[in-house]
Amino acid sequence: MSIDTRKNAALLYQTAENQNQTEKYFYVLNSLNERLNQDADLYQFIDNRQYSAIDKIQRVQCAFNNQLDNEVLSVFFLQCEAIDRSHIELVLLHDYLTYYYHLRDTSFGTIYSARLLPVDQIEKVEKAISKQIERNVKLENKIDESLLAGVKVVINNVVWDGSYKAKLKIIKENLINGDIDASVAVKEVSKTVKQQVQQFEKQRVSVETGEKTGYVSSVADGVVTIKGVADGLAGELVQIGNTNAMIMNLHENSIDAVLLDDSDTVVEGSSVVATGRVVEVPVGDEMLGRVVDALGRPIDDKGEITTSTKLPIEREAPGVIDRHSVDEPLETGIKIIDSMIPIGKGQRELIIGDRQTGKTAIAIDTILNQKGKNVKCIYVAIGQKNSTVAQIVEKLKQNDALEYTTIVVSGAGEPAALQYIAPYAGCAIGEYWRDKGEDVLIVYDDLSKHAIAYRTLSLLLRRPPGREAYPGDVFYLHSRLLERSAKLSKEKGSGSLTALPIVETLAGDISAYIPTNVISITDGQIFLQTDLFNSGVRPAVDSGFSVSRVGSSAQYKAMKQVSKALKLELAQYHEVLDFAQFGSDLDNATKETINHGQHLTELLKQKQYSPMSLSEMTIMLFANQKGFVDQIALNKVSEYEKGLLSNIKSFHGDVIEQIETNKSLSESLLSRLEEIIKEYTAQFVLE
Numbered sequence: 001m002s003i004d005t006r007k008n009a010a011l012l013y014q015t016a017e018n019q020n021q022t023e024k025y026f027y028v029l030n031s032l033n034e035r036l037n038q039d040a041d042l043y044q045f046i047d048n049r050q051y052s053a054i055d056k057i058q059r060v061q062c063a064f065n066n067q068l069d070n071e072v073l074s075v076f077f078l079q080c081e082a083i084d085r086s087h088i089e090l091v092l093l094h095d096y097l098t099y100y101y102h103l104r105d106t107s108f109g110t111i112y113s114a115r116l117l118p119v120d121q122i123e124k125v126e127k128a129i130s131k132q133i134e135r136n137v138k139l140e141n142k143i144d145e146s147l148l149a150g151v152k153v154v155i156n157n158v159v160w161d162g163s164y165k166a167k168l169k170i171i172k173e174n175l176i177n178g179d180i181d182a183s184v185a186v187k188e189v190s191k192t193v194k195q196q197v198q199q200f201e202k203q204r205v206s207v208e209t210g211e212k213t214g215y216v217s218s219v220a221d222g223v224v225t226i227k228g229v230a231d232g233l234a235g236e237l238v239q240i241g242n243t244n245a246m247i248m249n250l251h252e253n254s255i256d257a258v259l260l261d262d263s264d265t266v267v268e269g270s271s272v273v274a275t276g277r278v279v280e281v282p283v284g285d286e287m288l289g290r291v292v293d294a295l296g297r298p299i300d301d302k303g304e305i306t307t308s309t310k311l312p313i314e315r316e317a318p319g320v321i322d323r324h325s326v327d328e329p330l331e332t333g334i335k336i337i338d339s340m341i342p343i344g345k346g347q348r349e350l351i352i353g354d355r356q357t358g359k360t361a362i363a364i365d366t367i368l369n370q371k372g373k374n375v376k377c378i379y380v381a382i383g384q385k386n387s388t389v390a391q392i393v394e395k396l397k398q399n400d401a402l403e404y405t406t407i408v409v410s411g412a413g414e415p416a417a418l419q420y421i422a423p424y425a426g427c428a429i430g431e432y433w434r435d436k437g438e439d440v441l442i443v444y445d446d447l448s449k450h451a452i453a454y455r456t457l458s459l460l461l462r463r464p465p466g467r468e469a470y471p472g473d474v475f476y477l478h479s480r481l482l483e484r485s486a487k488l489s490k491e492k493g494s495g496s497l498t499a500l501p502i503v504e505t506l507a508g509d510i511s512a513y514i515p516t517n518v519i520s521i522t523d524g525q526i527f528l529q530t531d532l533f534n535s536g537v538r539p540a541v542d543s544g545f546s547v548s549r550v551g552s553s554a555q556y557k558a559m560k561q562v563s564k565a566l567k568l569e570l571a572q573y574h575e576v577l578d579f580a581q582f583g584s585d586l587d588n589a590t591k592e593t594i595n596h597g598q599h600l601t602e603l604l605k606q607k608q609y610s611p612m613s614l615s616e617m618t619i620m621l622f623a624n625q626k627g628f629v630d631q632i633a634l635n636k637v638s639e640y641e642k643g644l645l646s647n648i649k650s651f652h653g654d655v656i657e658q659i660e661t662n663k664s665l666s667e668s669l670l671s672r673l674e675e676i677i678k679e680y681t682a683q684f685v686l687e
Contacts, residue, residue: 008083015075026100028072032060033093037114037142039063046089053077056089069160097140106136109155110165112144117151129153129160132168157269159215186550214272216240222259222415223460226272229255235278235314240266245293246279246417249461256435256461258417260295278314281425282307283432291393291407294422296429298565299409300393311432313424319485324489326523326550330441330498333369333611334362336541336604339563339621341526344554345439345496346487350518352503352510353528358539359502361608362526363443364392366500368401369611370441376433377405378442381424383412383419383449395609416460419453427484430497433487437493441483445503447478451514475517481681482521510545520621524548538605543570556614557664564619566600599629602637615659616645619673622665628681640684647680 016025036043045051045059057073080088094110101108111117111125122139130137137155144152147163181655214228224245229238232255236247243263249256259266260279270367281296284307291300298305326344343349351359379396380387396402406429410422423444430440444450451474458471466472478501485499503518508530510519519525524547531541543566552560576593580586586594603624606612620641623629632640648655655676658669665673 004098006095008079008092012076012079012092012096013099016072019444021072022100025071025072026097028068028094029093031064031068032073033097033140035063036093037140041486043090047087053081085342090134094140104136106138107133107517107533108138108140109153110142111139112142112147112152112154113144114147114149115147117141125151125153129155144586157273163603179537204304214274216266216268216270216272217254218268219266219270221460221627222417223457224257224259224266224272224346225254226257227254229272232274233276233278234276236453237277237279238272239271240270245272246421247274248457249463258420258457258461259415260421262415262419278312279314279421280310281428283429284537287406287429289403291389291409293414294408294410294418294425296425309432311428313421313428314480315428315431315484317480318486318488318492322486322489322492324487324494325680326487327553327555328367328487328496329554329556329593330375330439331356331373332362332366332612333370333613333617334365335606335612335617335620336543337362337526338555338566338614339559340543341524341546341548342502342550342552342554342559343498343548344487345498346485347548347550347554348482348485348499348522349548350501350503350522350525351514351528352505352519352525354505354508354530357528357530357533358608359504359528360392361444362528363445363500363502364395364537365609365611367396367441367443368399368609369403370404371399371401375404375439375441376430377401378426378430378440379405380408380410380423380442380444382410382422382444382446383453384409384445386411386413399609416453416456416561418670419450420457423447423450424512427481427497431484434488434495434497435493437488437495439495440497442497442499444481444499444501446504447518448502451477474514474626475521477525478518479521482518488581515521523550536605537601538608543567544574552613556574557666558614558618558659558662559621561665561670562618562625565625566621569600570597573600596627596630598634599632599637600624602634603629603641606636613660614663615656618659618665619645619648619655619677622673623677623681626677628677631681640681643684644677644680648676650675 011023013022016022036046042059042063046056051059053074056077057070060073061068061070070257072666076092077089080092083092098108109130111122122141126139133155139153139155147165148168150163150167151161152163152166202572214226216224217227218225224240226232226238231608232238232247232250233431234247238245238247238257242261243261244260245257245265247255247257279295281306286305286307287296290298290302290305292305293299296305324346326346328345329338330345330347331338332343332344337343343347351362353359356418358359367379370377379392386409389407389411393402393407395406395435396405406426408422408426408429410419425441426444430442433440451470454474459465460467463471466474482499482501485497487496488494499522503515505512505515510516510527519590525545527542527545528540529542529545530540548554552564555563572593573596576590577597580590580594603620620629624646629637629640655669655673659665
């Protein structure tokens with residue numbers, strides 16, 4: 001039964017049942033199916049999409065001398081016209097009959113032959129197969145001249161191939177492999193037969209004769225080689241029993257696919273059915289609050305996910321004309337990032353650093369900060385331990401952030417193929433909302449493991465290795481993913497997809513292969529330094545190496561007003577600090593620079609899972625700008641920050657409200673804010 005038409009076959013049967021005319025529908029559609037198997041001219045006419053449903057009904061009635069029920073034909077052809085797909089009449093007829101017989105505990109299949117078979121011969125085959133599978137069998141006879149002689153039976157993706165074509169194929173393979181003595185082969189196989197074998201090998205069997213059925217010729221390490229599936233597509237989904245696989249390599253006489261499920265049932269000779277569709281994932285609001293695998297299947301014990309839409313995991317990125325410049329902030333709630341390395345909606349900002357330096361913490365804090373801001377979030381976990389992902393899920397749940405977040409998981413214990421498709425699946429889920437005009441944030445954690453998974457697949461598929469054994473298209477691996485992040489134009493709905501890819505470095509080496517690739521693709525990077533992390537600076541962002549290529553266009557005016565000199569101040573501090581190590585006597589200006597830098601560094605520290613609002617960050621950075629923070633003892637800066645914000649919220653709530661509403665600081669508000677902070681600072685110092 002074809003996957004695409006299964007629902008339509010059931011719907012057609014339901015229509016017949018509602019009209020209490022199931023037997024009439026069966027008689028009409030079965031008669032039409034039998035005639036199409038025998039009448040090539042009628043078959044070509046019905047299969048031609050240029051003719052309308054009315055034209056096809058008239059032609060069928062003419063062939064049957066107006067003896068078929070016109071109402072049944074109308075329902076059938078109008079439903080096919082609504083589906084609007086090649087060969088749909090032929091496929092739907094087969095699927096309807098399959099469904100009809102399935103409800104009557106009978107397997108419906110096809111017996112292919114080079115010429116029409118007598119009824120009694122078909123019945124003999126039916127009895128033989130029924131005995132073998134212990135179930136009633138009904139076969140339709142279709143012509144496939146390429147079989148030469150003999151028959152080929154297909155039932156529910158299981159193939160019995162006793163055709164001469166199959167036997168010739170075996171002879172050819174034995175000849176090539178040297179399994180037949182050459183002198184004997186010369187006597188048994190003439191040149192003419194060899195030419196015929198080569199000719200039939202190159203033939204393509206059409207859709208209506210079941211070309212989508214093939215078999216597994218070899219399987220090893222999650223990679224299967226498939227023969228017999230004609231016209232396979234790169235990235236196409238194929239089914240091997242209950243196991244899914246994705247086509248990766250296309251050869252002249254075979255295809256290579258990677259298994260997307262762990263299955264011991266896939267063995268040599270297993271039947272393969274190509275679906276004609278690339279790998280897809282379900283999308284929609286039903287995905288929010290759920291934890292799913294790389295194929296969109298739920299793994300959170302909350303039941304099935306029912307969505308009306310699916311999207312392919314691989315899609316073309318929006319073109320330049322369809323994009324809008326990045327000019328709207330996506331706030332992380334982290335002071336050092338929003339002030340010096342601002343991220344805009346539609347941007348691709350890389351988070352890079354050694355392991356255990358807080359990369360994931362920044363991404364999770366950013367997701368937490370989107371609460372109440374109409375930004376949907378997606379977190380893609382690639383090659384991580386399930387326990388780590390469970391902790392992230394629990395933290396999002398505790399902060400009421402899971403309700404606007406989808407988590408896509410492909411753990412370290414899952415096949416490399418699932419780790420490979422996971423980020424593309426997450427991106428497709430986000431594109432659904434982006435194309436509806438909504439704002440989306442997606443985190444890829446992390447692309448280093450993604451590249452390793454792809455390298456593993458490529459080596460198993462015997463693709464040529466290059467630098468560090470990565471395949472030559474490893475750059476394209478990430479560029480085609482990250483290019484899909486964009487801020488769309490007004491004509492396209494103004495939606496946005498912002499990406500925060502994460503890359504892990506070794507010993508801070510950002511010049512390694514994968515880091516340099518991703519750096520060149522993205523619009524900036526947040527570099528986390530191990531030394532800073534170990535010295536207690538959290539988040540351990542290196543302001544010197546970190547950059548946002550979008551710049552202040554992704555900042556609100558209020559943030560611009562209080563943060564324009566921060567990067568310079570930190571740079572001067574680090575430069576003077578290095579110089580001060582070589583001398584004991586420092587002038588007052590140098591001492592002030594060091595004191596200010598120390599207090600600024602202390603102020604920019606921030607606890608995990610504690611994102612701050614725009615007004616809170618603006619107030620504290622303004623206090624730094626005016627020198628109030630420098631008056632506080634270093635070990636009291638955190639206490640001072642907490643007290644100042646609490647004081648303003650309690651006694652000057654309108655200041656908070658004005659900043660959040662206007663996103664800027666007027667002259668009068670600046671003067672008032674300075675007085676408030678001055679008064680509180682004096683009081684705090686005295687205490």
